[in-house]
Amino acid sequence: MNQTQPYLQIALDSTDLSTALNDVHHVADVVDVIEVGTVLAFSEGMSAVKTLRQRYPRHILVCDMKLLDAGETLAEMAFASGANWITVGAAAHIETVRSAQRIAQQFDGEIQIELFGHWTIEDAKLWVESGVTQAIYHRSRDAQAAGVGWGEHDLMLMEQLSEVGLELSITGGIVPEDIHLFKNIRAKSFIAGRALANREGKTIAHEFRKQINHYW
């Protein structure tokens, strides 16, 4: 897909597939990327990925495994079920990253490094050397819980990651009014979950889109 703007992504994190299908149904024509969240994947298994692939053949489909080991087996399972992207935890051994990346290439898919724990920019360089092009930046839960907005520290880290060569998907209680903050970042996708899954989901999705159109 020839990408000129950041994507809008819905993360499906319900514990059952029928709720997830209902949530995505309302916003499917406004989002580019559909994510089978870790909760949904563990609850329903790969049948969740297969069902969403079947229903939404044109969307980018992500399986948020946050995998830390068995890179080859898990990647193969998710890509064979129809995922385009899968997530790998930043704490995974670099050999696990390489294994998952090899499988991704076979399927013409991509892996995304999910930035949890004490990762460093040196790690990020190793990921890029392994062929990885994407990472996911999460706003700290502490900040979110304390009602603190996106901070200078987050933005600085995101710029450093962009400079290393990674495109970033950004998540963590993100709202349309935050979008402008990321205009200097190589933003791949903005990820929202509950904000898009509720009754006003479609309205909020359009607000996200408007902001994205404005800044990119």
Place this chain on the structure above:
Amino acid sequence: MNQTQPYLQIALDSTDLSTALNDVHHVADVVDVIEVGTVLAFSEGMSAVKTLRQRYPRHILVCDMKLLDAGETLAEMAFASGANWITVGAAAHIETVRSAQRIAQQFDGEIQIELFGHWTIEDAKLWVESGVTQAIYHRSRDAQAAGVGWGEHDLMLMEQLSEVGLELSITGGIVPEDIHLFKNIRAKSFIAGRALANREGKTIAHEFRKQINHYW
């Protein structure tokens, strides 16, 4: 369960439940702990946990989620499905560890910190303060494939973790001849996967048991 010796644990990491059920059937009377591996959990979802709980009501059942976020939801899902222990990635935010631990207590279950990435002994102290009593020391499967072996460094870290107060489950291509290496460690469980799942699984399980009996 009043534990006087380390347990023997089979990790079920096939991509389908019927293979897993067949693998565990042969060794069920020699192992104490049955693990729904990450691969099986992502493949079949919580129905794998529920089925194994039903078939093996007296074994300790582990769900190897390596969770990094959504601690409360994922923990509740696994414990409600019948798991006694679940795993949490070492890279998880301490608030995620605490959430999972709170749910574990409600279910009279336990969480195990799975040691991937750049964790520190300071992290380990925080886990213990949060009520966590177990960790899993893992020689990465992908690191194994790249020829990384058990070394002095592994053993030193394991002793440090024991001193902090954590009981350790040990895994990563472990064979019966390795057991003696861990005699000074607070070993909770020895975990084997493919070694126990093949045709000689029962013989190998008995060899593990013999070594455990010899050193504890």
